[in-house]
Amino acid sequence: MLDQKLRAGWDRMARPVGKAIGRSGISANALTTAGLLIQGVVAWAIIDGRLVLAGLVAIAGALADGFDGAVAKAKGQASPFGAFYDSTVDRISDALYFVPLAWLYGVAPDIPGHDDPRVAALALVTLVASFMVSYVRARAEGLGFDAKVGIAERAERVILIIAGLLFDIVPIALAILGALSIVTFLQRVFHVRAQAR
16 A cells, blocks of 8 residues: 555655665675675564664565666666566565564574564464465466555555564554455455456
8 A cells, every 4th residue: 555655756756765775886786785695684583582783684684685686777787577576575585574573482482572472373274365465466366356445455465563562562563464454364365366357
């Protein structure tokens, strides 16, 4: 939802930044990879129980992810492989939020205030639901349908999980995110079904 409404404005704002980064010699794929490495730091911070730090670092990762497309356009390097690589890294980055959270709350509950297997289970349910949101769109587009609908696309998911980390309200953020992801999944399934008819 946010992605569709804000995409044009974000593209206008990101264009000069993309040109500046592009002049430095950094490629779009390198920026995508840097975002993934930053996400690895986020995962470590979550496992260590440093949720506010994880949220702050995640903002840097989200910015890297947001500017890689602008760099590709500025350098004339936009390509099918770049789009494929970016989407693949996005899925890994999503997993690097939810799997560490499941570990923190379920496997290593020795950190005070983070001993709740229900939150670990919720993190895994949310992981699957968010993956299904992305999968339905990719599969639908591969079959020639449009599936760019739903109330929780990736922008919303990232914003919610970062807010959950920054304010240490992970269970609430996961509950909201899981519910919205399931609704979005169903919206996309019914949207494709309507087109197929």
